[in-house]
Amino acid sequence: MESLLMNILGAVTTFLLAFAVGMTYGGLRRKIVARVQNRYGPPFYQNFIDAFKLYSKSTAIHHGAMHFLGPAFIMVSSVVSLMFIPVLTNNQWFPNLNFQGDLIFLIYIMVFGPLGMALGAGQTGNPNSAIGVTRGLSQMVGFEIPWVMALIALMVQYKTTSITGLLDIQVQSGHWFMFENPFAFSAAILASLGMFRYSPFDIVGAPTELASGPMSENGGKFLFVMMSSGSVFAFVKLTLIVDLFMGGASNLIILVIKTFLLYMIPVTYGIVSPRYRTEQSITYFWGWPLFFGLIAIIYAVFF
Amino acid sequence: MYNDKNKQKIVDIIKNAARKHSLWVLAYGTGCGAIEVPATMTSRYDAERLGVRGAATPRQADVLLITGYLTVKTLKRVIRVYEQMQDPKYVIGFGSCTINGGMYFDSYNTINQLDLYLPVDVYISGCMPRPEAVLEGFGKLQELIGKGIANGAQQYKENLDFYRENQKKVIKNWDFQDYNW
Amino acid sequence: METLLEKIKDRVNANFDLKDYKIYTDLKRVDLFFNKEHIPSVLLYLKEQMGFRHLMHMSVVDWIEEGEFEIIFFLWAPKEKVKIFVKTRIDRDNPVMENMDNIWPQLNTYEREFKEMYGIEFPGLVAPEEFILESWSGPPPMRRDFETDKYAKDNFATRPGREDAQDVRETIAKRSGEDIPDFAKKYSR
Numbered sequence: 083m084e085s086l087l088m089n090i091l092g093a094v095t096t097f098l099l100a101f102a103v104g105m106t107y108g109g110l111r112r113k114i115v116a117r118v119q120n121r122y123g124p125p126f127y128q129n130f131i132d133a134f135k136l137y138s139k140s141t142a143i144h145h146g147a148m149h150f151l152g153p154a155f156i157m158v159s160s161v162v163s164l165m166f167i168p169v170l171t172n173n174q175w176f177p178n179l180n181f182q183g184d185l186i187f188l189i190y191i192m193v194f195g196p197l198g199m200a201l202g203a204g205q206t207g208n209p210n211s212a213i214g215v216t217r218g219l220s221q222m223v224g225f226e227i228p229w230v231m232a233l234i235a236l237m238v239q240y241k242t243t244s245i246t247g248l249l250d251i252q253v254q255s256g257h258w259f260m261f262e263n264p265f266a267f268s269a270a271i272l273a274s275l276g277m278f279r280y281s282p283f284d285i286v287g288a289p290t291e292l293a294s295g296p297m298s299e300n301g302g303k304f305l306f307v308m309m310s311s312g313s314v315f316a317f318v319k320l321t322l323i324v325d326l327f328m329g330g331a332s333n334l335i336i337l338v339i340k341t342f343l344l345y346m347i348p349v350t351y352g353i354v355s356p357r358y359r360t361e362q363s364i365t366y367f368w369g370w371p372l373f374f375g376l377i378a379i380i381y382a383v384f385f
Numbered sequence: 386m387y388n389d390k391n392k393q394k395i396v397d398i399i400k401n402a403a404r405k406h407s408l409w410v411l412a413y414g415t416g417c418g419a420i421e422v423p424a425t426m427t428s429r430y431d432a433e434r435l436g437v438r439g440a441a442t443p444r445q446a447d448v449l450l451i452t453g454y455l456t457v458k459t460l461k462r463v464i465r466v467y468e469q470m471q472d473p474k475y476v477i478g479f480g481s482c483t484i485n486g487g488m489y490f491d492s493y494n495t496i497n498q499l500d501l502y503l504p505v506d507v508y509i510s511g512c513m514p515r516p517e518a519v520l521e522g523f524g525k526l527q528e529l530i531g532k533g534i535a536n537g538a539q540q541y542k543e544n545l546d547f548y549r550e551n552q553k554k555v556i557k558n559w560d561f562q563d564y565n566w
Numbered sequence: 567m568e569t570l571l572e573k574i575k576d577r578v579n580a581n582f583d584l585k586d587y588k589i590y591t592d593l594k595r596v597d598l599f600f601n602k603e604h605i606p607s608v609l610l611y612l613k614e615q616m617g618f619r620h621l622m623h624m625s626v627v628d629w630i631e632e633g634e635f636e637i638i639f640f641l642w643a644p645k646e647k648v649k650i651f652v653k654t655r656i657d658r659d660n661p662v663m664e665n666m667d668n669i670w671p672q673l674n675t676y677e678r679e680f681k682e683m684y685g686i687e688f689p690g691l692v693a694p695e696e697f698i699l700e701s702w703s704g705p706p707p708m709r710r711d712f713e714t715d716k717y718a719k720d721n722f723a724t725r726p727g728r729e730d731a732q733d734v735r736e737t738i739a740k741r742s743g744e745d746i747p748d749f750a751k752k753y754s755r
Contacts, residue, residue, distance in 0.1 A: 121431040128436060135407040138400045140472040143444065294441035301444035301471045458700045485725040491715040493707040494699065497722045557701035
């Protein structure tokens, strides 16, 4: 009983940590973008204010049941994938579900959110949402392939499909997979550029072109759920890459340093890039990232 | 326009503090005023440091910024956009044209007084208002929100008959559905 | 250049019943005046035979004193780089003009506009009923006898305070004790 309570408390703590870190990173990104554009920029806690304001707005939109479930699906996807990620290497406070094969499960559950959002956006009947969803799914076809290839390379190389297993191998040997299989790391990082959907890959929610795409009919509390699940999901992606390639983190400070450095890759790449068109985005992912993914698998099999 | 009691609960004070520092603006750029909005948002004047940010659709927006004159044709669309926005929502009338018609006061197809058709919280005078004036207008709106007296949306709900009558007088082919919150 | 313009005029004159003409050498432009019924054949001839393939614009002028509308077609020959203005007058009380959007399809848009703004009828024009004005019930607004001021006052409520609007120049001059210069006086109210 006590351990169950502790587990629930730990899950809530994990969620709050992910929410806070994700939101702060989003705010810092806005600040950095503003500084690069020679602006003063909003304060780093601006995202928290926005989220609270969105939460306090009324919601009088009704487009049917799927419209309500869409944001819930994204939230479920984010939270479930968060529960499978070991936040720290020796985690007392941040328990996670793990079993043999959870990495494969994670690949599926990370796609579940966008699919749920596609269903929700489809019911709003807004043409911008439909275009955004089409673009999002096409882009997902692009970046999922190098991403899955990078993970398969790791699974083949170390003969385990468990995230904690991969993490333990790194901790015991002291070698990060980032250097053990650099091709898999490159493929994963390039794929994560697309996962974050910052420019040049912001073709899904292009605000001036598509009126924010799938979110265009969602205001107020819907947008709050989407925003917070996006923040949690950003934390999930960053921590997963840290766990798989950078040897995890033994305490929170190291975790924050590592994830922030990782986060700067899509942010800085995004600041200096204009937006791609859909086919450019897909061909980008089927270029070098796919090549690195293939090399990673060949490297994992033969070396 | 002003609250009778002018009293706020503690919850409202917290909510209003968040609202006033996070204004998502839907700029309805029909007139020449649309050219001042990019200047306000970009690096020289940078409205984002005050929490003012562009919103993509009416569903996400808090502030409807009406930049310039409104013809009868665009007024119909503006009313529709306004009614799609979610509470709490505010309207800023931007430029002389929204106040008394400006230079289009004797035009055959432009309305002269915006506040007969929509509840305006803040007017920004000028033809054109410079970005400093626009930021001043946003500051005034933030002040009103902080005091809890920027309740144009509530006014619209309470006096819906008055607004509907005025709107129907101008818009001849009225084919709206009833407003439901 | 003048010989070219003269030649154009002569060639049109030989084929059609030219009422009047004007030649602007410095503007590389010929104005040709016709009766209303010759216009379609003239435009077709200019387009197909003389290389004036580009319709720049179509315009209407309201000559209220003479009771007529003047309709002008602005044509351009890309090869010779010469303009032709084809002008005609129609009756103002019964304004009917032939529909010519089979010569240039873009005339369709112009004709819709003039139908709405001047009330000129184009028999056989296939276009939606409304162009710019939605559910307009008044007279065509671009005619010169349409009183916009009165219409605006009747239909749109005006905010009080405009009536005693003063001339800014005079107000400033009075306040600072200056005289308005003579050249500016004619612009004062």
